[in-house]
Amino acid sequence: MPDAEIEKPLKQHSPLDTYRILTLENAENIEKLKLACLQAGHEVVPMLTISHAMAFLETKDHVDCIVAAAHLHNESVFEFLQKVRGAESHLKDSPFVVLCADPGLLAKVTSPAVEAAANLMGADKYLLMNEFDAHRLIDEITPLLPPIPLRHAIP
Known part of the structure; x- marks a missing residue:
């Protein structure tokens, strides 16, 4: 696996207001999802599998x-959700949004x-957007974010 790259935000916030969001999306859609998070001032870890x-x-x-993404090519978002929720680490408590x-x-x-x-499997939110809306995405995930980014809260 190539090393994942943490992409830096396009809009600068203080470190305590810059969150890290992992995105799992199909290749044809990942850029708009990534751009929405970067423009909102968050770091992004874009993943395809x-x-x-x-x-990571x-x-x-x-x-x-x-x-x-709710509908991945050749993979199941439910498998991913099950792996995250079944982890024996901090990972199991990560806010998880399924996006359609x-x-x-x-x-x-x-x-x-x-x-x-x-x-039922433990997603924190399911988001259906007939047309992708970057502002709505950020508005929907913001309440799920911890008070401060975890990399500053957990040693």
Whole structure:
């Protein structure tokens, strides 16, 4: 696995207001998700596969929130959620958002079932956006963030 790169925010905040968000998204959508977080002043760890995301989460610095696509190519957001919630570390308590943005017809039809399953498995939020909205994404994840970034709170 190539080393994950923590991308620095485009808008500078104080270190105590700069959160780290791990994103797991399909290649064609990851840029807009990443850009939304960077423009809001947060660091981003963009990931394309569950194995790379878990390798980072288990071995690197803490993240303050995880945002994962509801519909991944050849992988399951539920598998990822189960791995995160089943971790025997700080990871199990990480805020986890399942994002369904720009859904096709099948995703729209199955959205209520996906939301119910995500909630039952421990997701903190399920977000359905008929069109991706960067400001709404940030507004929705902000209340889930800890009072201060975990890398400053946990030695």
